[in-house]
Amino acid sequence: MVIYDAIGTTYTSTRRPDRRIAAHLTAALGDARSVINVGAGAGAYEPPQTVVAVEPSSVMIGQRPAGAALVVQACAEALPLADGAADAVMAVLTVHHWTDVEAGIAELRRVARRRVVVLTWDPRVIRTFWLVNEYLPEVTAFDEARAVPVDRLTELLGGARVRPVPVPHDCTDGFGAAYWRRPEAYLDPVVRSSISMLAQLGEEVLRPGLAQLAADLRSRRWHDRHRDLLERPDYDAGYRILVAG
Structure with a gap:
């Protein structure tokens, strides 16, 4: 079963594209006049x-807005597109869901005439994120089973420039570390349902850690422990853009 057929039903309510992250992607795409969006989801970014947009989940396709690009229901590992079909190919927070990353990256390179842009995260950095490190260590084991190291992606891309993507404190796109300065958001089941690393673990696994987080928020212990975060405008949680030309 496609993962987002199960967990993507509320996606557009909490995963609104953030203009600052969009600016990083726009810069990475450069002067590309045609783009293929692989793992396109509901069309964010x-x-x-x-x-052409490529997306395997019918649930996500059904949430694409009117006027969005033509969408093809297919997987990254077997793109139904010709060689060199567009100037650039982009893949945003999707490679960790692929069943065969090597095949998927090879397909991105095949259909891109000039550039491949991948937004992903460095698992070595995100495991230090307070939500994972202090409250939900189960996420680390789950994440390490599916996350693709940046070095490995760079190798498969035949070399790439790696650019950090800091997460704004008021990020509108509710991905995993988006609420680093708004910890109460992780107590909201709707928020969690649109974060794949949490939604796939299930509520039973998450419950003890979330209960501790709730207690620490009530007692202000979290705020005391993370006083250094409260005035920061952004945070490096390990998100990276890879640009291969």
């Missing part, structure tokens, strides 16, 4: 020059 899809630039206007997108000619």
Whole structure:
């Protein structure tokens, strides 16, 4: 079963594209006049020059807005597209869901004439994130089973420039570390349902850690422990853009 057929039903309510992250992607795409968006989901971060979106989940396809690019229901590992079909190919927070990363990256390179842009995260950095490190260590084991090291992706891409993507304190896109300065958000089941690393673990696994987080918020212990975060405008949680030309 496609993962987002099960967990993607409330996706558009909490996963609204953030303009600052969009700016990083726009810069990475450069002067590309045609783009293929692989693992496109509901169309977040899809630039206007997108000619085709590729998405395996019918639930996510059903949430794409009117006027969005033509979408093809398919997987990254077998793109139904010709060689060199667009100037650039982008893949945003999707490679960790692929069943065969090597095949998927090879397909991105095949259909891109000039550039491949991948937004992912460095698992070595995100495991230090307070939510995982202090409250939900189960996420680390789950994440390490599916996350692709940045060095490995760079190798598969034949070399790539790696750029950090800091997460704004008021990030509108509710991915895993988006609420680093708004810890109470992780207590909201709707928020958790749109974060794949939490939704796939299940509520039974998460309950003890979330109960401790709730207690620490009530007692202000979390605020005391993370006083250094409370005035920061952004945070490096390990998200990275890889640009291969």
